[in-house]
Amino acid sequence: MHLRFLLALTPLMLTSQTYAAVNCDNATDQATMNQCASQQHAAADKELNALYQQITDRLKGDPDRKKLMLSAQRSWIAFRDAECKFSASGVEGGSVYPLIYRNCVTELTQARVETFKTYLKCQEGDLGCPVPSAP
Template sequence: MHPRFLLALAPLMLTPMAHAVDCDNASDQATMNQCASQQHAAADKELNALYQQITARLKANPDSKKLLVGAQRSWIAFRDAECKFAVSGVEGGSVYPLVYGNCITQLTKARVETFKTYLKCQEGDLGCPVPGI
């Protein structure tokens, strides 16, 4: 297996899934890594829900929907590449999953805000790519 894959799984392997994690008082690296992973999962879940709402609004416009899909794929590639670069100084260290997870979460939350803005478009706003409701 690839070492990065093992690092990504390490927090999951070290902490039982049924065990409630107190992220506000995390004091060891494994717990902090798990908390970063949970925060990313929550941000990703919100992003996906908003993405589904946007694609539903674009169902009558397949060209716009195709542009959104392309933009989202490009954004994911950018996010991943940006975070790999941003945390390259700690690659291979025990703190890597935490720092990488925080980076991914930060960029995902920014994308969430962009999607929320798209969903606030008013009907007739020609400068907005998502039709209002």
């Protein structure tokens, strides 16, 4: 019975912790730096997802290419996660691991964001671009 109560409160505890004001510019302790890295990753991931949605919207008329995009994105996520696990493996188990891992994930996500932005700027007639220009 007590376990159910604790499980019911867990989302509330996580929510209040997630929205606590954190000064990332002056972070001095590991927990705060880890939290800031997580927030930066969340922001990059949100931008990536919005751009991905724009791309898949443009590909609605081409289900084969849309399927290729989905496959590419899934493969890219698997690569990103594996690369960052490897990159952070030297500090695995340490308190700095979340910071090193999240910084890597954020950096690779930001690079993917730039790729997506390039896809969305394709000009009509650009044969090297897989995403049609906006109508």
